[in-house]
Amino acid sequence: MGIAIASGSLAAEDVDVSKLPAAASSEVDFVKEIKPLFEKSCFGCHGAKPRAKSKYFMNKRETTLKGGSSKEAAIIAGKSAASPLVHFIGDLVEELEMPPIDKREKYPQLTKAQIGLVRAWIDQGAKWPSGVELAMPQ
Numbered sequence: 001m002g003i004a005i006a007s008g009s010l011a012a013e014d015v016d017v018s019k020l021p022a023a024a025s026s027e028v029d030f031v032k033e034i035k036p037l038f039e040k041s042c043f044g045c046h047g048a049k050p051r052a053k054s055k056y057f058m059n060k061r062e063t064t065l066k067g068g069s070s071k072e073a074a075i076i077a078g079k080s081a082a083s084p085l086v087h088f089i090g091d092l093v094e095e096l097e098m099p100p101i102d103k104r105e106k107y108p109q110l111t112k113a114q115i116g117l118v119r120a121w122i123d124q125g126a127k128w129p130s131g132v133e134l135a136m137p138q
């Protein structure tokens with residue numbers, strides 16, 4: 001894998017996607033494998049509340065793909081390496097590491113294996129069963 005230039009992404013600088021963990025090779029189940037990660041590590045800041053950080057609402061598929069105040073798509077279905085959300089969770093973009101580095105005691109960083117799952121889920125079309133919405137973890 002070479003160095004891809006993600007032009008037009010949120011990143012002001014070029015993003016070296018060769019540093020990303022590889023996508024998992026398994027078929028990913030959104031409800032079982034991705035939803036709990038997003039709820040635990042993201043939803044506290046990107047929930048359905050009007051004050052969601054960056055006006056980025058991760059409760060529904062549509063808004064999770066669409067992105068927030070940057071007006072850039074956060075997820076490009078089928079293309080994990082080109083998806084800004086993946087660059088952020090992979091710590092490839094300075095100042096936009098997600099969850100933010102200083103908040104990781106409360107919102108755990110995704111492991112490499114988990115990032116691989118998120119990548120596979122996006123590569124497989126970011127399938128999200130209709131009617132499913134994220135919620136605060138219990």
Ligand code: HEC
Pocket residue numbers: 038041042043044045046053054056067068069070071072074084085088089095096098099100103107110
């Ligand atoms: C502690 C709060 C917090 C948590 C937890 C958090 N974020 Fe963020 N997120 C922010 C803030 C603040 C911004 C705006 C940063 C900026 O624009 O400088 C942001 C911006 C974003 C954006 C850009 C949206 C846009 O279009 O402007 C994406 C995508 C994103 N976060 C994804 C995630 C993901 C995925 C997770 C979980 C793995 C996550 N974030 C966890 C605070 C958080």
